[in-house]
Amino acid sequence: MGIVAKQTSLNLLIIGIAFAIGGLNTLVFYPLFLSADEYGLVVFLLATSNLLMPLIGFGVHQTIIRFFSAYNTKEEQQRFMSSVILLPLFIALIVGGIGVLFFHSISIALSIQNPVIANYTWVIFVVAVATAYFEVFYAWARVQLQSVAGNVLKEIFPRLYLFLLLMALYFFDLSFHDFVVALVSGYYLRLLLMIVLANRCYPIRIRLHFPSNLPSILTYSLTILLAGSAGSLIIDIDKFMIPQLEEIKQTAFYAVAIFAATLVEVPARAMWQILNPLVATAVNENNTKEVKNLYRRSALNLVIVSGWFFLLINLNSEALFSLLPNEGYQKATFVVLYISIAKLITMIFGCGGAIISNSSFYQISLVFSVVMAFGVSILNMVWIPLYGIDGAALATLVVVGLSIAVKIMYLQFKIKAHPLSWNLLKALVSVGILYTLFQYIDWTLSPIIQIILTSAMVSGLYFLIVAQFKLSDDLLRLVKRIGK
Numbered sequence: 029m030g031i032v033a034k035q036t037s038l039n040l041l042i043i044g045i046a047f048a049i050g051g052l053n054t055l056v057f058y059p060l061f062l063s064a065d066e067y068g069l070v071v072f073l074l075a076t077s078n079l080l081m082p083l084i085g086f087g088v089h090q091t092i093i094r095f096f097s098a099y100n101t102k103e104e105q106q107r108f109m110s111s112v113i114l115l116p117l118f119i120a121l122i123v124g125g126i127g128v129l130f131f132h133s134i135s136i137a138l139s140i141q142n143p144v145i146a147n148y149t150w151v152i153f154v155v156a157v158a159t160a161y162f163e164v165f166y167a168w169a170r171v172q173l174q175s176v177a178g179n180v181l182k183e184i185f186p187r188l189y190l191f192l193l194l195m196a197l198y199f200f201d202l203s204f205h206d207f208v209v210a211l212v213s214g215y216y217l218r219l220l221l222m223i224v225l226a227n228r229c230y231p232i233r234i235r236l237h238f239p240s241n242l243p244s245i246l247t248y249s250l251t252i253l254l255a256g257s258a259g260s261l262i263i264d265i266d267k268f269m270i271p272q273l274e275e276i277k278q279t280a281f282y283a284v285a286i287f288a289a290t291l292v293e294v295p296a297r298a299m300w301q302i303l304n305p306l307v308a309t310a311v312n313e314n315n316t317k318e319v320k321n322l323y324r325r326s327a328l329n330l331v332i333v334s335g336w337f338f339l340l341i342n343l344n345s346e347a348l349f350s351l352l353p354n355e356g357y358q359k360a361t362f363v364v365l366y367i368s369i370a371k372l373i374t375m376i377f378g379c380g381g382a383i384i385s386n387s388s389f390y391q392i393s394l395v396f397s398v399v400m401a402f403g404v405s406i407l408n409m410v411w412i413p414l415y416g417i418d419g420a421a422l423a424t425l426v427v428v429g430l431s432i433a434v435k436i437m438y439l440q441f442k443i444k445a446h447p448l449s450w451n452l453l454k455a456l457v458s459v460g461i462l463y464t465l466f467q468y469i470d471w472t473l474s475p476i477i478q479i480i481l482t483s484a485m486v487s488g489l490y491f492l493i494v495a496q497f498k499l500s501d502d503l504l505r506l507v508k509r510i511g512k
Contacts, residue, residue: 043294046183049191054287057194059352064277065144066204070211071283072276073148075267076138077155084123085160086115087249089167093308094386095245109168110234111242115249116164120157127153142276151212158215165219165226170305172229181222183297189214254394262400262427266408266420273412277356282417285360288348289367291341295333296375299326300382307382319383320445325502327378327447328455332500334375335459338368339486343466347475347482366421370428372459377432378447380439389442396431403427451499458493462486 058067091112127134131149139145166178193210196202202210226232267286270279303326310318342365349358384393404427411419440446466486471478498504 042179043183043297046187047291047294049184049187050287053187053190053194054284055348055352057191057198058280059284059354059357061194061198062204064280064354064356065142065275067283068271068276068279069142069144069148070208071267071279072145072271073151073208074155075264077152077159078264079268080123080152080156081159081163084116084120084156085163086119087251088112088115089163090385091245091249092164092167093170093305094248094390095241106233108245109230109232112245112249113164113232113234116157116160120160124153124157141273142271144276145271148208151208154212155215158212158219162215162219162222165222168226168232169222169229177225178222181218181225185218185221186214189218248390251391251394254398262397262404262424265401265405266412266424269405269408269412270417270420273409274416278417281354281356281360282363282420284349284352284357285345285363285417285421286367288341288345289364289371292334292337292368292371293374294337296330299330300379303379304382304386307379308386311383311386316443319443322379323383323439323445324378324447324449327376327380328449328452329500329502330375330378331372331452332455332494332503334372335455336487336490338372338459339462339466339490340483341368342463343482343486344479347471347478350475360417362418363421366418366425370425372456373429373432376447376452376456377435380435380447383439383443384435387442392438396435400427400431403430451497454497455494455499458490462490 062070092109095108135146135149138149162182166182169178190211193202193207193214196210197204197207223232267279267283270276270282303322307319307322310322345361345364346358349361352358381393384390384396404423407423407426408420411423413419415422436446436448466482469482471482473481494500495504
């Protein structure tokens with residue numbers, strides 16, 4: 029786990045910086061410099077582009093990770109990389125053509141509840157293309173176990189670029205339309221930089237020579253495409269559906285709460301960048317022992333670190349939202365709780381998702397994703413009209429909780445392994461006890477002082493528990509190495 033620890037630590041630092049910048053953007057500058065309607069529109073456009081992105085990407089980014097290490101010669105690898113890099117281009121041309129022909133009808137359909145959407149429908153497609161190809165070239169670098177530079181572009185660049193745009197919006201009186209155009213341009217600038225980095229890791233050579241296992245590649249890509257589309261529905265369908273059922277400003281309130289809750293998965297996003305190709309290599313080498321080892325250790329470490337994030341976020345969300353100007357943000361604390369619980373449950377699965385997507389039974393990921401997407405869509409249609417944005421968050425929690433339980437049982441059946449351990453259970457119990465205890469503390473201090481004191485106290489107690497009960501040897505060794 030040496031390379032995992034090293035690059036995960038760097039990725040965790042990168043993602044931490046990215047989320048700090050993103051926090052300023054989401055919790056401070058967006059609510060101050062954009063109206064709730066404008067912010068909600070931006071969230072809707074980007075979320076909808078995320079729904080379209082898997083179709084254009086055609087699962088190529090995961091296909092690169094799955095198959096690259098299976099080729100034994102440079103010639104085979106080059107043929108493989110040349111063939112998969114062209115797939116998203118063909119899909120983009122087809123989807124773009126359909127979009128041009130039916131642009132008016134699509135715009136009207138999306139803007140029935142909120143007419144302002146019609147003027148910016150084009151953003152959905154152009155951002156989806158840039159994002160899809162970014163993921164392709166990011167995977168190009170990751171299979172060379174070079175994830176750090178790409179992670180900077182994936183996590184820090186868009187948030188820093190957005191920060192500068194928001195400053196321009198305020199200080200230079202940038203119009204909202206110009207803001208949107210500049211935002212779209214940033215996605216293509218990021219793509220260009222990623223292409224340059226990918227080329228340095230592994231030179232890009234386009235050759236019209238296809239690998240011998242092209243049918244297997246296309247089958248896998250199609251399956252990942254369908255699974256990825258369903259997965260995107262699970263992540264972003266709520267931000268798409270809220271403007272169809274509620275005022276678009278509700279999407280802004282929901283987005284702020286979702287951002288806060290998403291901090292729980294920061295450790296997973298850092299570890300995933302390097303664990304995914306390592307799992308793929310272990311699977312390709314039929315190293316079952318290593319697969320099981322990565323599975324259990326990743327689950328334990330993710331739950332411990334994510335549990336700490338869960339406590340910091342949920343014990344401070346009410347105080348944090350009280351600082352925002354619009355009261356609508358202050359009513360989203362239950363959204364934070366529901367989504368962060370869902371994220372913590374996901375951490376229990378560790379790198380199980382990578383095991384499934386890189387194994388011979390990868391097709392089951394499509395079944396899981398489709399069922400989850402269908403379930404969350406149905407629950408959203410029922411609960412959003414009844415409970416508003418709280419209903420959307422609750423729908424996500426219910427679907428995620430049930431799906432993780434089923435996936436754990438499925439991997440136990442397929443590879444005779446599960447991520448559960450006594451130390452993992454102790455970590456979850458510790459999180460629950462600390463959350464309950466601090467909920468009963470009635471602070472009469474200012475929100476900022478309350479956040480500082482709560483964070484310091486709960487962090488001290490939590491890490492004392494982790495160290496005292498020696499819940500994770502990996503984390504203890506990492507702390508000792510950092511302290512030297």
